[in-house]
Amino acid sequence: MKNIEHIAVFTSGGDSPGMNAALHGVAKTAEINNIRLSGFRKGYEGLIDGDMVQLDSNELKKWVHRGGTLLKTARSKGFLTLEGRQQALANLQKNKVDALVAIGGDGTFKGLLAFSEICDLPFIGVPGTIDNDLAGTDFTLGFDSAVNTAIENIDKIRDTAESHNRIFLIEVMGRDCGYIAIHSGLGTGADAILIPESAQDFLQLLENAESYDREDAFIAIVSEGDELGAELAASKIKEINPDVDLRITKLGHVQRGGNPSAFDRMLGIRLGVTAVEALLLGRRNAMAGILNNELCLTPFDQVVKEHQVNDELQNLLKIFGSKN
Amino acid sequence: MKNIEHIAVFTSGGDSPGMNAALHGVAKTAEINNIRLSGFRKGYEGLIDGDMVQLDSNELKKWVHRGGTLLKTARSKGFLTLEGRQQALANLQKNKVDALVAIGGDGTFKGLLAFSEICDLPFIGVPGTIDNDLAGTDFTLGFDSAVNTAIENIDKIRDTAESHNRIFLIEVMGRDCGYIAIHSGLGTGADAILIPESAQDFLQLLENAESYDREDAFIAIVSEGDELGAELAASKIKEINPDVDLRITKLGHVQRGGNPSAFDRMLGIRLGVTAVEALLLGRRNAMAGILNNELCLTPFDQVVKEHQVNDELQNLLKIFGSKN
Amino acid sequence: MKNIEHIAVFTSGGDSPGMNAALHGVAKTAEINNIRLSGFRKGYEGLIDGDMVQLDSNELKKWVHRGGTLLKTARSKGFLTLEGRQQALANLQKNKVDALVAIGGDGTFKGLLAFSEICDLPFIGVPGTIDNDLAGTDFTLGFDSAVNTAIENIDKIRDTAESHNRIFLIEVMGRDCGYIAIHSGLGTGADAILIPESAQDFLQLLENAESYDREDAFIAIVSEGDELGAELAASKIKEINPDVDLRITKLGHVQRGGNPSAFDRMLGIRLGVTAVEALLLGRRNAMAGILNNELCLTPFDQVVKEHQVNDELQNLLKIFGSKN
Amino acid sequence: MKNIEHIAVFTSGGDSPGMNAALHGVAKTAEINNIRLSGFRKGYEGLIDGDMVQLDSNELKKWVHRGGTLLKTARSKGFLTLEGRQQALANLQKNKVDALVAIGGDGTFKGLLAFSEICDLPFIGVPGTIDNDLAGTDFTLGFDSAVNTAIENIDKIRDTAESHNRIFLIEVMGRDCGYIAIHSGLGTGADAILIPESAQDFLQLLENAESYDREDAFIAIVSEGDELGAELAASKIKEINPDVDLRITKLGHVQRGGNPSAFDRMLGIRLGVTAVEALLLGRRNAMAGILNNELCLTPFDQVVKEHQVNDELQNLLKIFGSKN
Known part of the structure; x- marks a missing residue:
């Protein structure tokens, strides 16, 4: 396995509060491990266009409390095409990026799966969506x-x-x-x-x-x-x-929108730290998540959308929906 | 002029943040003047139904910071009829109410004008509406x-x-x-x-x-x-x-909805105090308001809806609407 | 085991946001199980003084979003004495209370342990404190x-x-x-x-x-x-x-103070429901909590104050405390 | 009078919410009048150090809702000395600044008065302080x-x-x-x-x-x-x-701190617009303010600190301070 000297991060899909906290978690963990960190702007669009910026934890710490995403986000049609993905690969190679952290929803992770067919860099995902509709984490970032x-x-x-x-x-x-x-x-x-x-x-x-x-x-x-x-x-x-x-x-x-809640700031930081630490441990193609209050990794192909309402919630709905 | 020993207050029309502060202003001013204060619930509906409660400034001080109106409000069809107004008059007489404070919009004040044809009690209004669309006050309560x-x-x-x-x-x-x-x-x-x-x-x-x-x-x-x-x-x-x-x-x-802003809490208190003080000075059939940062009274028939955007605002719109 | 027909609840110690949500959870669960619910005011003081009120979920649902505690709270010196506890027992017997739910911190639960020496009613606790310093739950209510x-x-x-x-x-x-x-x-x-x-x-x-x-x-x-x-x-x-x-x-x-966060409202409801359901299952002298995102019960004598900072948090402190 | 082609703005003294809105008001008004706008950072320190940046209303519009001041602020010892003021003058001359807008409190305006002894550029002040302790405006920015x-x-x-x-x-x-x-x-x-x-x-x-x-x-x-x-x-x-x-x-x-209230955002914009418009009308050495809800200018030497509580407030204190 190649040594990781340069990580790139991007946010993709719908934005959600806490994405900036996750960026800070990624940045600080990269910093103390002496890893260079870059960000691609506007999700996969930025990968294709080579729209890359340097990220600095001293600047990012001022964004932990802010909603939206400093790196901007987009839904990309271009990345659905092989040509788009090849262009993205070329940009990663040109900039000597060794690993990718992607913050987004299941569409984002499907994009990475498709990308892995032509790109053998390690990818780690962070679940950023307000809908809380992913397997592999009890809470998505922004919910x-x-x-x-x-x-x-x-x-x-x-x-x-x-x-x-x-x-x-x-x-x-x-x-x-x-x-x-x-x-x-x-x-x-x-x-x-x-x-x-x-x-x-x-x-x-x-x-x-x-x-x-x-x-x-x-x-x-x-x-x-x-x-x-x-x-x-x-x-x-x-x-x-x-x-x-x-x-x-x-x-x-x-x-x-809006400033992220305390929970999402902490969750963003935890997931961002975990993403970089996972890359350093040689993990790849998995999403960082929190299950039963413990950090964990779930392979992308198991992060399907799910929206099962568990037994406890069913019980609560029954109790509180009943006629007074 | 009859001595004022018992004032009744009600909120009417759409609710607006600050109405409870106005109630507190009315209650405290009544209290230090040894005037009994009652409230009719649900606006004119309560006057017709005799739905009256005692109000206490010690309780109302805990409502200054809360949105909505403790007395509830409604739009009344009954009060549009002579029969309804006669019923309201009977309730006021039965309870020996000497004066009325009404918190609401221009519909509320029109109702008072109609009521004044059969009821010679003094009325004072407080402009409670988020729309800021009344003459006689620079700011309505809730705006x-x-x-x-x-x-x-x-x-x-x-x-x-x-x-x-x-x-x-x-x-x-x-x-x-x-x-x-x-x-x-x-x-x-x-x-x-x-x-x-x-x-x-x-x-x-x-x-x-x-x-x-x-x-x-x-x-x-x-x-x-x-x-x-x-x-x-x-x-x-x-x-x-x-x-x-x-x-x-x-x-x-x-x-x-929502807790009233600092400005509306202060405005509500100021207008509530002014309403009772105006009654004590023998004023009637006028709305308390704030013009050029001074408290004032405007006769109900001059409180028409208006929505003139003044020259300063026109200037601001021109400046900030221009193309960058 | 005696059938539970009448539950009493109280809040004790320092107040924390979410206590009213817990009261609502208790009330609604009691209601659908046709159990009468009373509340003692001001914690153990109210038990000693017999300061008991009826609780109604239709009223409590309007308090879910509000901080503090509707039932008020206090630190009681009287309950530290045997005489005080005997007086409390007499009040419970007189009112035919079959079970107690106590919302508070570890001092509250110690009080219940002492009380259990003379009172054999089943008790269930709910951890209400902002300090998050109890074993038996990952998150205390209000943190x-x-x-x-x-x-x-x-x-x-x-x-x-x-x-x-x-x-x-x-x-x-x-x-x-x-x-x-x-x-x-x-x-x-x-x-x-x-x-x-x-x-x-x-x-x-x-x-x-x-x-x-x-x-x-x-x-x-x-x-x-x-x-x-x-x-x-x-x-x-x-x-x-x-x-x-x-x-x-x-x-x-x-x-x-302040309105409870979304997390604490949900946690309060979950713990309140759990407390009543635990009583119905014959459980006693335990605290309802949430461990690894699952509801659970911990015997009072194991709910000691602890303030261990776990390995993950130690790691985060190390990363984010390092010099930039 | 020299044509105004280049205005410089700075914030000084304690920061207050709404300063960024005032900067936007200044910037947009400068823009539509084709006037170049610069900002000095850190109050008078920046004037002395020549710490000047270009300001753009397209960027500033994203700061209207944010607390603090984008330009930073400071209390300057250097500007109390003639040497410091001469250095500031040299920087203004070097950069061909034609007029100054200063956002701050009475210390700021006293500094301008001292500066006017050696610098004949026109100055306009905007009252930025949370204390509401200045003559010449009913409300200071941030109060x-x-x-x-x-x-x-x-x-x-x-x-x-x-x-x-x-x-x-x-x-x-x-x-x-x-x-x-x-x-x-x-x-x-x-x-x-x-x-x-x-x-x-x-x-x-x-x-x-x-x-x-x-x-x-x-x-x-x-x-x-x-x-x-x-x-x-x-x-x-x-x-x-x-x-x-x-x-x-x-x-x-x-x-x-904190995002400015609606009132302060509007007040900041109004005062910022007024400051530039006053300069264009040839006014100098005065503070923009709002008296009786109308924009006005008050000469610096009349903007003394005052803290008179007017008769209406005295009346309110008497009413609400009385024993219940």
């Missing part, structure tokens, strides 16, 4: 921040909902995965939680809304991945109860 | 909080917008009045601000978006009252530039 | 919120520190345990972290401060439990470098 | 942000104070001026407010604390400028009432 942003906004909506004894259907992010909805719904005392994984929530929501006594607010959290969705839920509720005072709010992209 | 909520969320969106060099059209509240859009747009370094009061913004937005170089984020703030609106703006931009990476976010009802 | 409050304030201080290229020594809470210091120090890109568990940090701090180039801020996080402390560190730095521009800030009690 | 930071932290402390029915003495900033104390005290429902301008507060505090019934929290806000101060107040209270559960918290430097 905790997204839930914190969601609950802070839902708390605000509670103020106005209670002032009017109004029904609110609040849509949160999470794609096909109800984790953000479950955590933000339980965390805000919501009256109903609708997730893609459970069809019966919907009936329960209607039943609860029907018996809604108008002497209090009624707050339902709807995962964006729920096929039925907020609009359909609203129309069903209005069928049952035409005079109901109901509003729909989609929290939207605010959930992607 | 500053709504702008703070807007900018905090727009700051978060900037993180993700800059990470992707993406265009964001962000819709903020404000009805026919662009004040929230102007303040939150200038306060977040937005690239364009679209308000109902100015049609040419739209062309400027398109021009700016056309020259948008994709090496940076582009953030446009759109007032909900703007007829063209975010969707139309988006479709126009996409006509010019089909590949553009563009997202629309509506901040929605989060802007109504 | 994540305290760290989030700390980092938000340290982020603010960074603004002014960088504007002046100034040294800041910032003291955070955590008693004898450096967890808050480590998490908030790493999470804010601090230049040095001083914890009670490691004496050599101090020399490293001095060394780093000596080479401090005055072209940047220098931020050191000091755990309150560190014997050397912020003042001593400051005087040592000034000995080395008399002209240095240095400030000390103690974050203080703000770290105990 | 509203500091009060918002204070109230958010005091709100957190209220959670823990109420959980324990504890007395808290909370010290806020403001030097000899009680504005921050008054606004944050009223805005958080405090039970007492101690400011330097009023000696009798102290007796009232003791009287209130004496009658404190231990069934609630008791929160007193103490201005740092109050000679008696928090420690003395604490010892007096403990004399009267030895068993009292009392804590002192000093909010400290967090009040200087």
Whole structure:
């Protein structure tokens, strides 16, 4: 195995809070091991274009607390082509890069798998996505921040909902995965939680809304991945109860931004450190993660998207979704 | 003039942050003047239903920092009828209420004007609305909080917008009045601000978006009252530039809730104190407000909705809307 | 085993964010199992005084997002006496309480152990303390919120520190345990972290401060439990470098309050549910906790205070404490 | 009068939130008037050292929402000497600077007055200080942000104070001026407010604390400028009432940092625009300010420190300081 003297890092796919903390973890660990660290900007686009910058932990420490990604990110069409990947390889060779750290989601890791067919450098991934929808880690980087942003906004909506004894259907992010909805719904005392994984929530929501006594607010959290969705839920509720005072709010992209939470800063640092240490131990083509509060590595081909809601969460949904 | 021994207060119309601070201002001023204070719940509905509670400044001081309104609020159809108003009058007489303080918007004050035809109690209003669309006060109660909520969320969106060099059209509240859009747009370094009061913004937005170089984020703030609106703006931009990476976010009802800002807590207290002091001085049928940083009273019939953008703001829009 | 028909809950010791979420978890689980739930106010004081209230999950759901504890808390001298405990027992018997849930720290659980000598009701504890200093759970309730409050304030201080290229020594809470210091120090890109568990940090701090180039801020996080402390560190730095521009800030009690973080809301709910479910399964005299992301129970006598900094954290401290 | 083709700006004295917004206001106004804009770093130190950078509104718009000052600041001993000022003059001449905008406090403006003896360039000041202690403006830049930071932290402390029915003495900033104390005290429902301008507060505090019934929290806000101060107040209270559960918290430097509030962002932009427009109109040696919600200019020699608490605030203190 070649000695690692130069590592390159990039962020790819949707951005998530904590990516800068991960960059700092990578940078500081590289520094104390006397490894040169470069960053490619805009994800795979930067690899193809050779858009490379030097990274310095003294500068990065001022970014630990900031959202987004200093290196910018993008979804790249070019890297889907062999030509694009060959161009990227040429840039890595030209710059004598010995190993790659990629911060992103499962699309990012699939890209690395494809890349490994022509490039034998060691790759380590860091799971950066707010959706918490990857196997190989209990928590993806950015999930905790997204839930914190969601609950802070839902708390605000509670103020106005209670002032009017109004029904609110609040849509949160999470794609096909109800984790953000479950955590933000339980965390805000919501009256109903609708997730893609459970069809019966919907009936329960209607039943609860029907018996809604108008002497209090009624707050339902709807995962964006729920096929039925907020609009359909609203129309069903209005069928049952035409005079109901109901509003729909989609929290939207605010959930992607903002300063990372304490948890995500720490997680980013831990995963960034682990990524470099794994490379130094000769590991390759695996994602750093945290399972049962322990750092671990999972081969890329096992990091499939999954969105199973475990037994404990199912139990919580049953308890808190029941009629009062 | 009858001595004032019992004041009743209520909140009406849309809720806004700072209403509880105003209630505390009313309560404490009543207390030191040995005046009994009651609150009617749910606005005019509570007057009609006789839903009255005693208010205590020792309890209310714990609500100064909280959003929404402890007394709840509602829009009342019943009070639009003579029968409803007569019922309200009977409740006031039965409870020996000597004066009323109403916290709400211009609809609330119109209701008081109609009520004054059958009820000769003195009324004083406090302008509680996030829209800042009333004559008689430079700032309505809740406006500053709504702008703070807007900018905090727009700051978060900037993180993700800059990470992707993406265009964001962000819709903020404000009805026919662009004040929230102007303040939150200038306060977040937005690239364009679209308000109902100015049609040419739209062309400027398109021009700016056309020259948008994709090496940076582009953030446009759109007032909900703007007829063209975010969707139309988006479709126009996409006509010019089909590949553009563009997202629309509506901040929605989060802007109504949340703990009031420092400014609104102080404003609420100042207006609440002023309302009671005005009643004690024999004033009636006027709204307490703040003009040129001085407390003042404006007769209800002069508190029309207005949404003039003054010369200074026009100048700022011109400066900051210009192409870089 | 007697059937459980009536559970009582109380909060004791220092308050921590998430206690209300735990109360909601207890209340909702009791409700769906048709168990009556009461709360004693002010910890053991309330047990002695018989200060008991009924708890309702419909009311508690509005407290999930709020800091402090609805039931109030206190440190009780009376419960240290046999007489006090006998009085508490009499109150439990009079009210036909079948089981107790106690939310607090290790002092609280020691109290239960003493109480178990005269009272054979089943007790389950929930670890509520910001210090994260208990065996039997990876995270105590309130720790994540305290760290989030700390980092938000340290982020603010960074603004002014960088504007002046100034040294800041910032003291955070955590008693004898450096967890808050480590998490908030790493999470804010601090230049040095001083914890009670490691004496050599101090020399490293001095060394780093000596080479401090005055072209940047220098931020050191000091755990309150560190014997050397912020003042001593400051005087040592000034000995080395008399002209240095240095400030000390103690974050203080703000770290105990504020709305709980998303993590602590979820943790509170999970632990509250677990406590009641454990009682229903016949468990007693154990603390509910979360180890390796799984819910578990630990007998009270094994919940000793501990403040071991594990190998991973030691590694992180070494990496990030090293000179740049 | 010489045409203005090149303006230089700097920030000086203590930093305050909103300084970057002011820089953006200056930059954008310069830009649309085709004026070159430079910034000197670290206040007067940078003028002496010739530490000059080019400023660009496209970059500055990303700093509007950030605390501190991009240009850094310092207190300069060198500029107190004639030699230092001559060096500064030489740098301005060498770089063909035609006018200066200085963002800072009254020390900054006194420096400009001294400088005007040897330098006949036009100077305009912008009042950047959290203390709100200057004549010539109703609000200094940063005051509203500091009060918002204070109230958010005091709100957190209220959670823990109420959980324990504890007395808290909370010290806020403001030097000899009680504005921050008054606004944050009223805005958080405090039970007492101690400011330097009023000696009798102290007796009232003791009287209130004496009658404190231990069934609630008791929160007193103490201005740092109050000679008696928090420690003395604490010892007096403990004399009267030895068993009292009392804590002192000093909010400290967090009040200087953090993202500026909406109000300060707007104020910064308005004052920055006004400063450049004033220079273009031939004005000199005056501070831009906002009096009665209107922009205005006040000659430097009239911008003395003042800390008069006006009649309205005196009235509020009387009302809210009275015993319940």
